[in-house]
Amino acid sequence: MKTILIGGTWVGAADGCRIDVTDPCTGAVFTQISRGGAEDVDLAVKAARSALDGAWGSLTATERGRILQRLGQLILENGEELARIEARDTGKPMTAARMDAKAVARYFEFYGGAADKVHGQTIPYLDGYNVSVVRIPHGVTAHIIPWNYPAQMMGRTLAPALAMGNAAVLKPSEDACQSAIRLGELAMEAGLPPGALNIVTGYGAEAGAALTSHPGINFATFTGSPEVGALVQRATADNHVHCALELGGKSPQIVFDDADLDKAVPIIVKAIVLNAGQTCSAGSRLLVQQGIYDRFVGRVAESFAAVKVGTPEMDLDCGPIINERQYRRVKAFVDEALATGVPLIAKGELAPELPPGGFFAPPMLFGPVPRDHSLASREVFGPVLSVMPFANEEDAVGLANATEYGLVAGVWTENGSRQMRVSHRIQSGQVFINCYGAGGGVELPFGGVKKSGHGREKGMVALDEMSTIKTIVQHYK
Ligand code: NAD
Numbered sequence: 001m002k003t004i005l006i007g008g009t010w011v012g013a014a015d016g017c018r019i020d021v022t023d024p025c026t027g028a029v030f031t032q033i034s035r036g037g038a039e040d041v042d043l044a045v046k047a048a049r050s051a052l053d054g055a056w057g058s059l060t061a062t063e064r065g066r067i068l069q070r071l072g073q074l075i076l077e078n079g080e081e082l083a084r085i086e087a088r089d090t091g092k093p094m095t096a097a098r099m100d101a102k103a104v105a106r107y108f109e110f111y112g113g114a115a116d117k118v119h120g121q122t123i124p125y126l127d128g129y130n131v132s133v134v135r136i137p138h139g140v141t142a143h144i145i146p147w148n149y150p151a152q153m154m155g156r157t158l159a160p161a162l163a164m165g166n167a168a169v170l171k172p173s174e175d176a177c178q179s180a181i182r183l184g185e186l187a188m189e190a191g192l193p194p195g196a197l198n199i200v201t202g203y204g205a206e207a208g209a210a211l212t213s214h215p216g217i218n219f220a221t222f223t224g225s226p227e228v229g230a231l232v233q234r235a236t237a238d239n240h241v242h243c244a245l246e247l248g249g250k251s252p253q254i255v256f257d258d259a260d261l262d263k264a265v266p267i268i269v270k271a272i273v274l275n276a277g278q279t280c281s282a283g284s285r286l287l288v289q290q291g292i293y294d295r296f297v298g299r300v301a302e303s304f305a306a307v308k309v310g311t312p313e314m315d316l317d318c319g320p321i322i323n324e325r326q327y328r329r330v331k332a333f334v335d336e337a338l339a340t341g342v343p344l345i346a347k348g349e350l351a352p353e354l355p356p357g358g359f360f361a362p363p364m365l366f367g368p369v370p371r372d373h374s375l376a377s378r379e380v381f382g383p384v385l386s387v388m389p390f391a392n393e394e395d396a397v398g399l400a401n402a403t404e405y406g407l408v409a410g411v412w413t414e415n416g417s418r419q420m421r422v423s424h425r426i427q428s429g430q431v432f433i434n435c436y437g438a439g440g441g442v443e444l445p446f447g448g449v450k451k452s453g454h455g456r457e458k459g460m461v462a463l464d465e466m467s468t469i470k471t472i473v474q475h476y477k
Helices: 038-053 061-077 079-092 093-118 149-161 177-188 204-212 224-238 261-279 290-305 324-338 393-400 416-425 461-465
Strands: 005-006 010-012 018-022 029-034 122-125 129-137 139-145 167-171 196-201 219-224 241-247 254-255 283-289 344-347 362-365 384-390 409-413 430-433 465-475
Touching: 005 038, 005 177, 010 129, 038 139, 038 167, 038 196, 038 204, 061 079, 061 149, 079 093, 079 149, 093 149, 129 324, 139 149, 139 204, 149 167, 149 177, 149 219, 149 461, 167 204, 196 219, 204 219, 204 224, 219 224, 224 241, 254 261, 254 393, 261 290, 261 384, 261 409, 283 290, 283 393, 283 461, 290 344, 290 362, 290 384, 290 430, 324 362, 324 384, 384 393, 393 416, 409 416, 416 430, 461 465
Parallel strands: 139 167, 139 219, 167 196, 219 241, 254 283, 254 409, 283 384, 362 384, 409 430
Antiparallel strands: 005 010, 005 196, 018 029, 122 129, 129 465, 344 362
């Protein structure tokens, strides 16, 4: 099994080790990946450096953009295959996997098109001086991504980095990296010069740690848990390397008594059920104004009870949890809620005739959740929605901001002034008003505050994140 891409060639781990990959729908091993380690990472970083000094580094922005757009086109042409690979690896429904494949293509199209539209500045300075500020790549960039949207995450982090001319080393998640491998093949087919993109599959504590602590990298971007994010920040600090962190969330959906409830219900349910709640920006807290609490929560409960969980081929509302460890984590939150008397309002349904051994978890709606309960503030990363009542606008803002996270928020009200007041007071990187955009939105800057991380991805701002500036001062008199 050769799943490590170094300098344009697929190789196995230097020590020959492999990792079994399990199917979340059955718990059975269905393939293996190479277990990359420090030696493989070192070769990948060196290959990236050679690419910068060679063919990749000498391309113009337009040429880089063309390759990325070609890759976007190839992803679209191979979309169905990619969707099947992603669905097999993560267990998500085929419809969702197809949408993910389209989103990856969109990242390469968007940033391919933007590659030659990043312009510098001139600065008026002293008489006889010409000052220009140009954007330059960081150099070798390290990218560590999680398992929940493996293909999308790969596009999100790599497309802007490559557009800016960096040479990348990607460490995908050991739990789901089949799509990264296929995307690596397509990148070669699109004409990406050897070494511009290197992929090292393996465990986080081995390949991941070796990459983030490697003295040859110039920038690191990490998407994953806050705990590992802190490790990455420490590792990169030792080499004085800048890093961007996209971490977890406990995003609130705030529903005021004048909200359009018909519109809100399906979007709120989808925002937690999507990907079985394994979405960093999942709307996992539902804050409802007291006057409409019973009426609105009753409607959410009805919709929640109709949610169905199944295999990719059944193509229902969501699939299984990624693996046994994560399944046990979700179950522990649910068991604790039940044991401490938090009312279970509604429960989704597991499809009949599910294969044995899978990690299927029914979506759960709990409430009212006490404000000091773990379900009120901790990220479950599963299909569990916590409902809490609030009294007024002041109370809603206080409650919304009462977690360590700050990634995304939803505000539901027809009052325009309140929409703006609340949006400005919420501590989060994105706010959606009368809509909610978990996932998607290549054009929209995304990232967190507080323990949700720092740095921004998506949108044109990702090109700034994936580059730095150089000031050139010329004296001409
Ligand atoms: P994780 O932190 O366990 O792993 C993420 C990645 O880091 C994996 O590739 C893993 O191999 C690697 N890793 C693990 N230990 C490492 C180490 N010591 N050094 C370097 N790399 C290491 O997270 P996960 O369980 O894969 O994903 C779930 C978490 O990710 C959740 O908290 C979720 O909210 C978050 N997440 C955030 C976003 C976002 O954009 N903000 C997106 C998806 C997931």
